[in-house]
Amino acid sequence: MDAQYTIVIADDHPLFRNALFQSVHMAFSGANLLEADSLDSLLTLLDKEDDVDLLLLDLKMPGANGMSGLIQLRSQYPDLPIVVISASEEASVIRQVRSHGAFGFIPKSSDMRALISSLNQVLDGEPVFPEGLGEDNEELSELTDKIAALTPQQYKVLGMLSDGLLNKQIAYELNVSEATIKAHMTAIFRKLGVKNRTQAVILLQQMDINP
Template structure:
């Protein structure tokens, strides 16, 4: 394959980044590989480089709370294909990843051949989602669809609720008024079809990846 591909590997585990490096080199000899170990370092990288051909994104790394990293990336860099690489192999996570606009999903348990085949497929312009992890369960799809209606800021607020922060603490962290946070909360509850923050947090946790 064309060796001029530029690929970013965003994962906070050095050993797995190394494994991905090997897989990418097997799939595309001589590709330009870049690393990021947090959402912040990924954003800084993208701000200083030409847009890459592909980002391999871990769902859980510093700065990313569940789907928040993917949501932020899709909002800020809509033209960059993003393939999620995760230790979670729950079908509902794969459903949510698809709903949020990822171009593919590769389980971390995949062997080297599967990794290389998946990389070749997405770089050829075809999405990659393991058939055995695609679910048609209505409840899972409905939950993923509801979560996907949240704006990046609303998802961030929901993540902070999940961390146990109070409204005034969230307002401070996001540098907005407490009234703005209350407005976000009202919108979140309406979109998720829940009545309080406890129900909202439980819904988020049902869709959280393991790693």
Template sequence: MESNYTIIIADDHPLFRNALFQSVHMAISGANLLETDSLNALLELLEKEPDVDLLLLDLKMPGANGMSGLIQLRADYPDLPIVVISASEESSVVTQVKHYGAFGFIPKSSDMRTLIAALNQVLEGEPYFPPGLVNESIPTNDLAERIAALTPQQYKVLGMLSDGLLNKQIAYELNVSEATIKAHMTAIFRKLGVKNRTQAVILLKEIND
């Protein structure tokens, strides 16, 4: 398949990212392939590249916080097809990925033929999920909607909170004042329906269990 698609590969494991890069290049000749290894780097790349056709996302890379990273990306970029590529191949994981708005799921154990077929199917506008691994009866999740309500900057602050950083450290990392971080905290707590940072971090972990 030859194209001028722009595809981002977001994975923090260099060996797998390189293997996936080669596989995608073989599957889709002429595609513009971009790579990134963290959620922050991915967000910066998406700001610079407004016309991305497909995002191949690892749930476990730094800053992604599992399912909550997918939820936030889905909220910020509703028109961007996101396909999760993960080593976690349990039915519960695949079901959650679909429930939270991914356009597809490709197990990292997939052989080349399966990978190429899945990529072509997705780029032709048809979702791809491994047969038999999706439970359609999963209930809606109010917590996902609350996380999706956060702005990209608020989500970034929440991620740093979960990493144990103090307000002063977060302000330094984001190059803003502590007052700005406190304002973000207030908004985060209100949107998540919690009273303090401990409760916020527990909620973030809850959605990835």
């Protein structure tokens, strides 16, 4: 294929990321292929690259917190086509992926022919999902909207909150004052419609998937 695509592969497993890189390189020899191994490195990369045609995203990466990583990316980069490539192939997971704005889902168990066929379909502007998934969950869609309303910094604070860090520890990690973190917390609770840290963490866990 002659088209000059820019494709980002985001996966924290070096062996799988390398195998995917080689497969995509063989199929799209002229493509500009970029890699990321965490949500932070991915966001840094996307900030620098103006014209990414496709993001291949693993749901389980450092900083991604399952589905919420996908939601954060959809919020910050609404025009970027994101295809999730995951080992979690349950219909419920794929429905969540679709309802949270992904352009497609490719199982990690796919052989190279199926993978390349799916990528061609996506690059031609056609979503790719397994058949027979049924309807998306309205409750999940509402949750998606709430998470998407957070700023990148608020999302980062929420992720650290879910990891069990205290305000003082979060302030240290982000190099800001505790008062700033408290202000972020107030805004997060308001946007999520919760009253405390525990409820916020439970809400975030509802978006997660099994490892």
